[in-house]
Amino acid sequence: MTEFRTPAADLARFRLRVVVAAVFVLICLGLLAARFHFLQVQRHDYFLTRAEDNRIALLPVVPHRGTIVDRNGVVLARNYATYTLEIMPSEVRDLEGTLAELSTLVPIEPRDLRRFRKLFEESRNFESVPVRSRLTDEEVARVVSQRYRLPGVDVRARLLRDYPQGTTAAHVVGYIGRINERDVERIEERGQTANYRGTLHIGKAGLEQSYEAELHGTTGVEQVEVNASGRAVRALSHTPASSGNDLELTLDIELQRVAETAFGDRRGALVAIEPSTGGVLALVSMPTYDPNLFVDGISTQDWRALNESPDHPLLHRAIYSTYPPGSTFKPFMALAGLETGKRTARQAIHDVGYFNFGGHRFMDDKIGGHGMVDLHKSIVVSCNTYYYQLANELGIEGIASFMAPFGFGDRTGIDLPGEAIGVLPSPEWKRNRFRKPEQQRWYAGETISVGIGQGYNAFTPLQLANAMAALVNDGKLFRPHVVKYVVDSRTGERRAIEPEPLREIPLKQAHLKAVLDAMVDVNKSGTGRRAFQGAPYSVGGKTGTAQVFSLRGQRYVEKNVRERLRDHSWFVAYAPAENPKIALAVLVENGGFGSQSAAPIARQVIDYYLLDQRAGAPAAEDDNATESEDAANGTAPARTGEGDPPPREPAAPAVPQAALVPGQPTRVTR
Numbered sequence: 001m002t003e004f005r006t007p008a009a010d011l012a013r014f015r016l017r018v019v020v021a022a023v024f025v026l027i028c029l030g031l032l033a034a035r036f037h038f039l040q041v042q043r044h045d046y047f048l049t050r051a052e053d054n055r056i057a058l059l060p061v062v063p064h065r066g067t068i069v070d071r072n073g074v075v076l077a078r079n080y081a082t083y084t085l086e087i088m089p090s091e092v093r094d095l096e097g098t099l100a101e102l103s104t105l106v107p108i109e110p111r112d113l114r115r116f117r118k119l120f121e122e123s124r125n126f127e128s129v130p131v132r133s134r135l136t137d138e139e140v141a142r143v144v145s146q147r148y149r150l151p152g153v154d155v156r157a158r159l160l161r162d163y164p165q166g167t168t169a170a171h172v173v174g175y176i177g178r179i180n181e182r183d184v185e186r187i188e189e190r191g192q193t194a195n196y197r198g199t200l201h202i203g204k205a206g207l208e209q210s211y212e213a214e215l216h217g218t219t220g221v222e223q224v225e226v227n228a229s230g231r232a233v234r235a236l237s238h239t240p241a242s243s244g245n246d247l248e249l250t251l252d253i254e255l256q257r258v259a260e261t262a263f264g265d266r267r268g269a270l271v272a273i274e275p276s277t278g279g280v281l282a283l284v285s286m287p288t289y290d291p292n293l294f295v296d297g298i299s300t301q302d303w304r305a306l307n308e309s310p311d312h313p314l315l316h317r318a319i320y321s322t323y324p325p326g327s328t329f330k331p332f333m334a335l336a337g338l339e340t341g342k343r344t345a346r347q348a349i350h351d352v353g354y355f356n357f358g359g360h361r362f363m364d365d366k367i368g369g370h371g372m373v374d375l376h377k378s379i380v381v382s383c384n385t386y387y388y389q390l391a392n393e394l395g396i397e398g399i400a401s402f403m404a405p406f407g408f409g410d411r412t413g414i415d416l417p418g419e420a421i422g423v424l425p426s427p428e429w430k431r432n433r434f435r436k437p438e439q440q441r442w443y444a445g446e447t448i449s450v451g452i453g454q455g456y457n458a459f460t461p462l463q464l465a466n467a468m469a470a471l472v473n474d475g476k477l478f479r480p481h482v483v484k485y486v487v488d489s490r491t492g493e494r495r496a497i498e499p500e501p502l503r504e505i506p507l508k509q510a511h512l513k514a515v516l517d518a519m520v521d522v523n524k525s526g527t528g529r530r531a532f533q534g535a536p537y538s539v540g541g542k543t544g545t546a547q548v549f550s551l552r553g554q555r556y557v558e559k560n561v562r563e564r565l566r567d568h569s570w571f572v573a574y575a576p577a578e579n580p581k582i583a584l585a586v587l588v589e590n591g592g593f594g595s596q597s598a599a600p601i602a603r604q605v606i607d608y609y610l611l612d613q614r615a616g617a618p619a620a621e622d623d624n625a626t627e628s629e630d631a632a633n634g635t636a637p638a639r640t641g642e643g644d645p646p647p648r649e650p651a652a653p654a655v656p657q658a659a660l661v662p663g664q665p666t667r668v669t670r
Contacts (some may be wrong), residue, residue: 061240085133161295168257171205278482280482287311352371536575586602
């Protein structure tokens with residue numbers, strides 16, 4: 001069949017197609033024009049900024065960390081400049097090849113590589129990662145001369161932290177370490193992310209941690225123009241960083257050094273406080289460690305040595321470890337007896353060598369007893385029987401309520417991290433501490449042990465020193481502090497950390513005088529006299545011996561007991577007695593009797609502080625040696641002078657459960 005098409009129809013169809021095509025083209029051109037308008041007009045500022053970002057880089061300017069000095073201006077923490085070899089991950093195509101090439105230019109140890117890989121995993125691509133620090137001038141020259149063929153490699157000048165005193169006061173000053181993921185989370189929570197750009201380190205312990213906000217400073221910004229390879233060609237603007245503030249401490253580093261030296265290789269703690277302000281003069285924890293090990297990332301070997309040591313050198317014993325106070329608790333018990341009216345200064349008891357309660361004998365430190373004992377004598381000779389009876393009359397709630405205002409069993413609020421709360425036992429504490437009903441019950445016999453500083457009592461050396469400071473300061477208790485001034489890095493203005501009184505304990509002066517006079521006689525004729533023989537100043541004190549474990553009625557012979565199971569040695573003191581300038585507590589772990597181990601350390605510290613001399617007390621002849629030997633041989637009545645081991649209690653008869661908890665026999669303390 002043949003189709004006939006007319007020219008007019010073909011022309012109409014052609015024109016329709018042209019119109020449709022033209023409309024389609026116009027629509028496309030309109031859309032394109034609208035897009036051009038959107039990009040070039042409406043988004044002009046955005047894309048201009050993006051273009052500038054391809055040409056301009058914002059580099060953080062890390063601030064100088066503040067320095068730390070002692071009360072005399074001796075530097076404890078400072079900064080020093082060093083060259084660091086670094087890699088920018090975003091600019092390196094072959095990381096392993098680059099590391100291999102760098103190792104031919106400068107020595108890179110396996111430790112450096114391990115640290116680099118760990119930091120590389122945690123870093124962002126636009127942040128440089130250090131490979132090695134403390135480059136020599138020769139090593140810097142070798143790297144810089146070859147940098148043209150090592151894209152992403154650079155040498156930067158950075159500040160590193162230095163602790164010039166080494167191990168001295170390490171637990172107080174603390175240390176800085178590299179920022180980890182947990183630190184990043186805390187920084188983000190505080191809204192400080194921008195201020196830590198470019199910062200590699202943060203305070204990890206001690207003052208470096210607790211005063212991080214003061215020491216860190218404010219990060220600055222440098223705006224630079226970069227070329228196609230990302231290298232800076234010229235600076236456009238500069239906002240300088242603000243250095244961190246400096247810290248001036250109440251600590252006397254030489255006094256601290258004397259105290260640490262006095263401990264030798266023994267474990268323990270010492271806290272010395274200025275009673276009128278709460279300023280800490282010395283804060284010792286032994287053994288100690290070198291904080292410089294942590295600055296650039298501690299090696300696995302060094303970390304294992306510190307972390308696995310049986311002596312636990314990283315443990316801050318002065319504020320974190322808790323111990324039963326032993327007989328150093330007795331002056332506070334004596335004051336409690338006076339203040340509550342349970343005792344008068346002249347009231348005496350007859351000590352026959354034990355206190356019988358519930359069919360159980362709580363033994364004294366002297367076989368046969370001390371005879372007639374009043375409050376003064378009870379402190380001077382450290383009579384246990386006196387305080388067994390007093391504790392029974394006061395009751396556990398009476399003891400707890402009197403001791404709490406002195407800060408026992410509560411954090412002091414010192415400006416250092418990691419303080420323990422301790423234990424001031426009471427029926428309420430026991431109910432909260434234990435789950436089983438039979439364990440939650442308070443037994444009357446437990447109160448007897450608490451009265452001589454044993455039982456559940458557990459306090460930090462800091463708590464005991466601060467309580468002693470309050471005792472000699474007429475009941476005025478201050479919050480202990482280590483920092484005396486915060487010095488503004490820009491203006492030099494010194495902002496004082498004012499003494500903060502916590503409370504004033506109402507105490508009668510006559511009662512205070514009775515207790516403090518007895519403590520002075522402790523060092524004249526009592527258990528502390530040998531350590532302070534010949535001292536040219538008056539000093540009050542109290543020895544203490546705290547049990548580590550129970551021999552269950554057997555006699556304690558120190559040489560037959562493993563070293564770490566021997567009793568702890570305590571000594572508390574204040575001087576001069578007329579106007580105390582220093583109050584302290586000394587603990588020697590497993591040191592035995594307070595007069596033998598702790599008191600001589602206290603003597604050396606007080607000698608240096610009051611007399612500015614390092615020499616301790618001259619060795620005194622043991623005027624009880626012959627008597628002690630005779631007693632040991634059974635030829636003389638046994639007694640315990642200062643430094644002589646007190647006898648352990650004999651096997652006790654069965655005790656009613658209402659009086660004692662089975663398995664907790666009382667031990668003698670001194």
